[in-house]
Amino acid sequence: MSQTAPVDLIVNKKAVPKEFNRIAARYDFATSMSQGYSIDLEASVQKLNLKGDEHVLDLCCGTGKSTLPLLKALPHGRITGLDNSEGMLEEARKKFKTEIECGKMDFVLRDAMNPEMEPESFDVVFAAYGLRNMPDYQTFLNNAFSLLKPGGKICIHDYSLADNAWSRPYWAVLGYGFIVPFCTAVTGSSKIFTYLVKSVLDFPGPKEIETLLSRAGFTQIQSHPHAGWRAPILHAIVAQKDN
Numbered sequence: 001m002s003q004t005a006p007v008d009l010i011v012n013k014k015a016v017p018k019e020f021n022r023i024a025a026r027y028d029f030a031t032s033m034s035q036g037y038s039i040d041l042e043a044s045v046q047k048l049n050l051k052g053d054e055h056v057l058d059l060c061c062g063t064g065k066s067t068l069p070l071l072k073a074l075p076h077g078r079i080t081g082l083d084n085s086e087g088m089l090e091e092a093r094k095k096f097k098t099e100i101e102c103g104k105m106d107f108v109l110r111d112a113m114n115p116e117m118e119p120e121s122f123d124v125v126f127a128a129y130g131l132r133n134m135p136d137y138q139t140f141l142n143n144a145f146s147l148l149k150p151g152g153k154i155c156i157h158d159y160s161l162a163d164n165a166w167s168r169p170y171w172a173v174l175g176y177g178f179i180v181p182f183c184t185a186v187t188g189s190s191k192i193f194t195y196l197v198k199s200v201l202d203f204p205g206p207k208e209i210e211t212l213l214s215r216a217g218f219t220q221i222q223s224h225p226h227a228g229w230r231a232p233i234l235h236a237i238v239a240q241k242d243n
């Protein structure tokens with residue numbers, strides 16, 4: 001199997017889902033070692049103030065780590081998980097077999113850049129660590145806007161560096177000093193984690209993401225930093241599609 005260099009992934013983000021195929025079976029273990037990973041996803045879901053009966057699109061759902069806090073918040077709702085990595089979806093389908101069988105969840109293999117879904121199908125879009133992997137951020141947000149019903153909400157949860165002088169060096173030290181060596185040891189693949197660190201350094205800060213959301217048509221846009229040591233590097237950005 002040919003290997004893609006991390007720098008190639010930055011210029012050709014269409015290849016990113018294939019790289020996730022390589023590490024799909026070990027993704028949950030690698031992320032479970034990241035302190036606060038699941039707690040942060042839960043905190044972002046809470047920012048959406050769900051009623052509990054919505055139909056939510058988990059955009060770039062991966063193995064379903066972001067789907068789990070949605071499930072907890074939706075006792076009467078439904079979830080569609082979308083991802084373009086067959087390997088990641090296979091893990092998600094194993095995890096949520098019961099919910100799939102009873103029609104509460106479904107998982108679809110699609111490209112978020114061209115999701116080919118009915119407009120205005122969802123009450124909420126949750127995108128955890130998805131936007132950063134897109135070749136064109138604006139197209140992704142325009143697509144999300146079109147998939148939402150009027151009055152619907154979006155939450156972008158991602159490693160987006162705070163707009164200050166020290167968040168970049170902080171991330172670089174954390175990324176190259178800890179994330180890359182540790183995750184490489186756990187998964188046997190350095191490519192996707194070196195790409196992760198580079199892609200975050202290239203990714204817009206929360207203010208710029210707010211601007212992109214506004215250009216897509218969203219209103220009531222609010223950025224929330226996460227807790228503790230993640231505050232300079234991880235944000236939930238919530239917005240609404242007006243009625």
Ligand SMILES: C[S@@+](CC[C@H](N)C(=O)[O-])C[C@H]1O[C@@H](n2cnc3c(N)ncnc32)[C@H](O)[C@@H]1O
Pocket residue numbers: 013014016017018020031041059060061062063064065066082083084085088110111112113127128129130133134
């Ligand atoms: C870091 S994982 C996040 C998974 C999950 N949301 C979580 O919180 O653990 C990023 C996911 O984005 C998916 N992805 C990347 N580019 C994509 C695209 N163009 N369309 C759909 N999914 C994509 C990858 O396959 C991968 O599963």
